[in-house]
Amino acid sequence: MEIAELAERVLAGERRALSRAITLIESQRADHRARATELMEHLRESDRQALRIGLSGTPGVGKSTFIESFGLMLTGQGKRVAVLAVDPSSARSGGSILGDKTRMEQLSRDRNAFIRPSPSQSHLGGVARRTREAVRLCEAAGFDVVLIETVGVGQSETVVAEMSDLFLLLLAPAGGDELQGVKRGIMEMADLILVNKADGDLKATATRTCADYSGALRLLRKRPQDPPGYPKALTVSALEEQGLETAWDEMQALTGWRRDEGHFDARRADQARYWFAEEVRQALLARLQAPAAREAMQALSDAVAEGRTTPAQAARDMVTRHLGG
Amino acid sequence: MEIAELAERVLAGERRALSRAITLIESQRADHRARATELMEHLRESDRQALRIGLSGTPGVGKSTFIESFGLMLTGQGKRVAVLAVDPSSARSGGSILGDKTRMEQLSRDRNAFIRPSPSQSHLGGVARRTREAVRLCEAAGFDVVLIETVGVGQSETVVAEMSDLFLLLLAPAGGDELQGVKRGIMEMADLILVNKADGDLKATATRTCADYSGALRLLRKRPQDPPGYPKALTVSALEEQGLETAWDEMQALTGWRRDEGHFDARRADQARYWFAEEVRQALLARLQAPAAREAMQALSDAVAEGRTTPAQAARDMVTRHLGG
Numbered sequence: 001m002e003i004a005e006l007a008e009r010v011l012a013g014e015r016r017a018l019s020r021a022i023t024l025i026e027s028q029r030a031d032h033r034a035r036a037t038e039l040m041e042h043l044r045e046s047d048r049q050a051l052r053i054g055l056s057g058t059p060g061v062g063k064s065t066f067i068e069s070f071g072l073m074l075t076g077q078g079k080r081v082a083v084l085a086v087d088p089s090s091a092r093s094g095g096s097i098l099g100d101k102t103r104m105e106q107l108s109r110d111r112n113a114f115i116r117p118s119p120s121q122s123h124l125g126g127v128a129r130r131t132r133e134a135v136r137l138c139e140a141a142g143f144d145v146v147l148i149e150t151v152g153v154g155q156s157e158t159v160v161a162e163m164s165d166l167f168l169l170l171l172a173p174a175g176g177d178e179l180q181g182v183k184r185g186i187m188e189m190a191d192l193i194l195v196n197k198a199d200g201d202l203k204a205t206a207t208r209t210c211a212d213y214s215g216a217l218r219l220l221r222k223r224p225q226d227p228p229g230y231p232k233a234l235t236v237s238a239l240e241e242q243g244l245e246t247a248w249d250e251m252q253a254l255t256g257w258r259r260d261e262g263h264f265d266a267r268r269a270d271q272a273r274y275w276f277a278e279e280v281r282q283a284l285l286a287r288l289q290a291p292a293a294r295e296a297m298q299a300l301s302d303a304v305a306e307g308r309t310t311p312a313q314a315a316r317d318m319v320t321r322h323l324g325g
Numbered sequence: 326m327e328i329a330e331l332a333e334r335v336l337a338g339e340r341r342a343l344s345r346a347i348t349l350i351e352s353q354r355a356d357h358r359a360r361a362t363e364l365m366e367h368l369r370e371s372d373r374q375a376l377r378i379g380l381s382g383t384p385g386v387g388k389s390t391f392i393e394s395f396g397l398m399l400t401g402q403g404k405r406v407a408v409l410a411v412d413p414s415s416a417r418s419g420g421s422i423l424g425d426k427t428r429m430e431q432l433s434r435d436r437n438a439f440i441r442p443s444p445s446q447s448h449l450g451g452v453a454r455r456t457r458e459a460v461r462l463c464e465a466a467g468f469d470v471v472l473i474e475t476v477g478v479g480q481s482e483t484v485v486a487e488m489s490d491l492f493l494l495l496l497a498p499a500g501g502d503e504l505q506g507v508k509r510g511i512m513e514m515a516d517l518i519l520v521n522k523a524d525g526d527l528k529a530t531a532t533r534t535c536a537d538y539s540g541a542l543r544l545l546r547k548r549p550q551d552p553p554g555y556p557k558a559l560t561v562s563a564l565e566e567q568g569l570e571t572a573w574d575e576m577q578a579l580t581g582w583r584r585d586e587g588h589f590d591a592r593r594a595d596q597a598r599y600w601f602a603e604e605v606r607q608a609l610l611a612r613l614q615a616p617a618a619r620e621a622m623q624a625l626s627d628a629v630a631e632g633r634t635t636p637a638q639a640a641r642d643m644v645t646r647h648l649g650g
Contacts (some may be wrong), residue, residue, distance in 0.1 A: 037637040044635050063587045114508045121549035133637070168618070279640030280622070284609045284648065297605070304601040310369050315604030317613035323609065324649050 003035055013142040025133045026119040030127070035081035041135060043140040050146045051255060054164030056157045056186070061172040062196045064103040065149060066238035071104070073244050074145055075112040082138035083107070086131050086150045087118035087159050114138065125282055126144070128159040131274040132275055135163055153253070161189045162177060162274055165264065166251055169193045173205035188220055191231050191254060194247055198235035210235045225263040230254055287323055296322040328360055333368035338405075338467040340439060350458045351444040353451070365458060368465040373576040375407070375471045375513045376580060379489030381511070386497040387521045389428040391563035392472060395428070398569050399470055400437040408432070411456045411475040412443035413483050439463065450607055453484040457600055460488055486514045487599055490589065491576055495519045496538070498530035513545055516579060517558050519572055525558035533575035535560045548587040555579055612648055621647040 004016040006024075011018030025036040057063045071081045083104070107113045119130045131148065136147045150160045163165045171182070187193075193213050198206035213233040220231075234250065236243035258264040287293055300314040309317075336344030349360040382388045396406045408429070432438045444455045456473065463471045475485045480508075486492045494515040512518075518538050523531035538558040545556075561568035561573065583589040612618055625639040634642075 037635070037641055040635045094456075094636050104485050106531065124509045189632075212412065243646055266347050271487065271633075272629045273626045274637055275640050276636040276643075277622070278516055279636050280613065280643050281610060283640055283644045285606060287609065288605065297602070301598045301601055306595075310362070311597055311600040312367045313366050314601050315608055319608045324606075 002037045004042060007039055009040075010043065010137060010141050011046060011071065017297065018137060018141045019116075021137050022116060022130075022134045025137070034134070039185055040136065041309060043136065046140045048139055048142060050135075050143050051164045051251070052135055052139075052146045052148065052158075052163065053251065054150070054160040054167040055170060056150050056160060056168070057196075059169030060152060060299065061170050062238050063149060063151075063170055065198075066194070066196055066236070067171055068104040068107045069238040069241050070244050070247075071107040071113055071147065072110065073248070075107075075110050075240070078112075079112075079144040080112045080167075081110075082114040082116070082136050082143040082146045082149050082284055083143075084131055084138070084146065086118050086127055086148060086156050087119035087125075092119040095173045112270075114141075114143065124159060125278070127277070128163075129279065129282065131159075132163045156188060157186055162271055165255060165258075166191045166269065168251075171195050173197055173202045173209045187216065190217075192247065192250060193217065193231065195233060198243065199237035199240045202239075214320045220287055225258060225267065227254070227257045233245045262303045328363045329367060332364055335368065335466050335586060336371060336461060343439065343466045344441075344460050345457075347441060347459045347643075350462070351455045357409045361458070362567055365461065368461065371465045373464055373467060375438075375460075375468050376492045376576070377460055377464075377473065377488065378576065379473045379475070379492040381475050381485060381493070381496060382495030382521075384476060384569050386495050387478075387563050388474060388495055389520055391495055391519070391561070392474065393429040394431045394563040394566050395569050395572075396432045396438055396472065397435065398566070398573070400432075400435050403437075403438045404438075405467060406432075406435075406468040407439040407441070407466075407468040407471045409441050409456055409459050409463070409471065409473050409610040410443040411452055414447050433566075438467075439468065448559060449484060449613065450603070454600070454604065454607065456484075457488045482511055482514060487596055490580060490583075491516045493576075495518050496534065498522055498527045498534045512541065515542075517549075517569075517572065517575060518542065518556065518558040520558060521563055523568065524562035524565045531560045546600075550592065551583045552579070552586075618647055624642060 001020075006017055010021050024032055024039065027033070027036070055063065055067070057066075067083055071083065074081050077185055098116060103166040104115060108115050116134065119127055135146050135148060148160050148164055150156045157167075167189050169182070169186060169192070171193060173195060195206045195213065198210075210233045217231050218232060223231075229240075232250065234243060234247055238244070255264065258267070284298055288297060296318060300309070300318055303309045303313045304311050326345075331342055331346055335346050340405065346364060348355055349364065352358070352361070380388065380392070382391075392408055396408065397408050429440060433440050438523050441459065442629075444452055460471050460473060473485050473489060475481045482492075492514050494511060494517070496518060497522060505530055518535075520535040521530045523535075535558045542558060557575065559568060559572055563569070580589065583592070613622060621643060625634070625643055628634045629636050629639045
C-alpha cells in the first residue's frame with residue numbers, strides 16, 4: 001500500500017490501517033524506517049488532539065483492572081480510547097504487559113477501544129520512539145484518549161511522562177513506612193496520584209494512604225504548570241468502579257486550566273524538542289551498527305584489549321577513518 | 326613542553342609532571358585532547374602495573390578516614406599510593422570529594438602519596454574518561470596502589486568498578502533493616518565489603534552487620550573471577566587502625582589468585598574494550614556540540630516545536646545534511 005493511502009486510512013479511523021501503521025513504525029528495517037518517517041510527515045497536518053495520559057504503577061496495584069474500568073467508563077461516554085504500553089523488559093522476560101488482552105477482557109472487545117501491547121525490543125530507546133509515534137497515530141486516527149501504561153522499571157516512567165499530557169501514578173493502599181518506597185523523582189512527575197483498591201477491607205487504609213500522599217505532594221516544590229491544589233491524590237476502586245468519574249473530572253479540570261494558560265501547548269512543544277534531540281542521538285549511535293562499522297569496531301577493540309593501542313587512540317581512529325569524522 | 330618529554334618525566338615518577346599530565350587529560354579543549362591522546366600512546370608501552378582499587382561508600386561511613394589510615398599503612402610499607410576520585414556531582418555542588426586535602430592531612434603530606442580531586446565536570450562520562458586516564462598516568466609514574474574513590478551517586482559506582490581491579494564497598498555498622506539500603510547491583514560488584522567503625526560502642530553492631538553481609542554475599546550468584554569464599558565481608562576500624570592489614574592481605578590473596586587464573590588480565594582487557602566503545606560513543610555525540618551543528622539543531626528544534634516538521638523527519642535532516650550521514 002502506498003504511504004499516502006495508508007495515511008488516509010489512518011485518518012479515516014480504520015482500525016486495520018492503524019494496526020498496520022503501528023507495525024510499520026515498530027519495524028527496525030531501514031526502508032521501513034524511511035516509510036514510517038514519511039507516514040508521520042503525512043499525518044503531521046492533522047490537528048486532532050487526544051488527551052495523552054501516562055499511567056505508572058508497580059505490579060500488583062491493579063493497573064489492568066483500572067485501565068479496564070476507566071476505559072469502559074470513557075467508551076460508555078462515547079469516547080474512543082487507545083491503550084499502549086512502554087515496557088522495555090517485555091523482550092527479555094518473554095511476558096509483556098498488555099500482551100495478554102484477556103487481562104482487559106471487556107475493554108478489548110469494545111469497538112471504541114484499541115489495545116496494543118508494547119513493542120518487543122530490548123532497549124528502552126527503541127520502545128520509547130515507537131510508542132511515541134504510535135501515540136501520534138492513535139491521535140490522528142481520531143481517538144479521544146490515549147492511555148500509555150508502564151511499569152516502574154528504570155527510566156521508563158520518565159519516557160512515558162515525556163510523551164504524556166498528564167502523568168498518573170497508581171498506588172496500592174499501604175502503611176506509612178512504605179510511602180518511602182515511591183521514589184521522589186516519580187512523585188515529582190505525577191499530576192495525579194490514584195490510590196487504588198479503596199474497597200472492602202482496604203478502604204480505610206486507602207483513605208489513610210491517600211492522606212499521606214496528599215501531605216507528601218504538598219511538600220514538593222510548586223510547578224508552574226499546576227493551578228493551586230494540584231497535583232493531588234485521590235482514592236479509587238477500579239474493582240467497584242468508584243471514584244473513576246471524579247478522577248476523570250480532575251484530569252479534565254487540570255487539562256482545561258493548562259490549555260487556558262498555554263502550558264498544554266508549551267509542554268507538547270518541549271516534548272517534541274526532546275524527542276527530536278533523542279532521535280538525533282539514536283541516529284548517530286546507530287552508525288555503529290552498520291556492518292562495516294561493526295567490523296572496524298571489533299578489530300580496534302581487539303587491538304585495545306591486546307594493548308596494541310589505547311582506548312582513546314583507537315576511538316580517534318574509529319571516528320576519523322570509519323565514521324567520517 | 327613536548328609530549329615526549331612530559332611522558333618521560335611521568336615515567337621517571339616526577340610529581341609535577343604527573344600533575345601537569347593529569348591537568349592536560351582533564352582539559353576539554355580539542356587541541357589538548359589530541360595531545361592527551363598522544364601522551365597516553367607514549368605511555369602505552371610501560372608495563373608497570375599498579376593495583377587499582379575502587380572504593381565506594383556513602384557519606385558518613387568514614388571513607389576519608391579509611392583512605393588516610395589505609396594509605397598510611399601502605400606508604401609505611403614503602404609503597405607509593407595515589408588517590409583519585411570520581412564525583413560527577415562536584416561540579417554542581419561546588420564541594421568536591423578529595424577537594425579538601427585537609428580531610429587526609431597526614432597522607433597528603435606523605436612523600437609517597439599523591440592525592441588528586443575529582444575533575445570538575447558536570448557529566449559522568451567526562452569525569453569517568455579523565456579519571457580512567459589519570460589512573461593509567463599514576464600507574465606509569467610508578468605508583469603501586471591507585472585508590473579510586475566514589476560516592477554512591479547514580480552510575481558512578483559502575484564507572485569506578487569498570488576501571489578497578491578490585492572494588493571495595495565501605496559500610497557503616499547498621500541494623501538489619503538497613504541491609505536493604507544497599508542496592509543489589511552494588512553488592513554484586515563488590516569484591517570485598519568492609520564494615521568500618523568496628524570500634525568503641527559500635528564494635529558489636531559492626532560485627533553483627535558484617536555477619537549479615539557475609540550471609541547476603543553467600544546468596545549472590547557465584548562469579549567466575551572469585552575463588553571459594555569470595556567475595557567476603559570484614560570489619561575494620563579506620564580510626565583505631567584495626568583490621569587494615571587483614572583487609573590488605575585479603576586483597577592481595579584475591580588478586581594473586583586472579584592473576585594466576587588469568588582473570589586479572591582478562592578483566593583489564595574487557596575494561597579496555599569497554600572504554601574504547603564508550604570513547605567512540607562520546608566522540609559521536611560530541612559532534613552535536615560543534616557550533617554549526619548546534620545552530621542546525623536549534624533551528625530544527627524550533628521547527629519541530631512549531632509543528633513545521635516531525636521529530637523523526639527533522640532528525641533525518643539533521644543527520645544527513647549536517648552530520649555527514
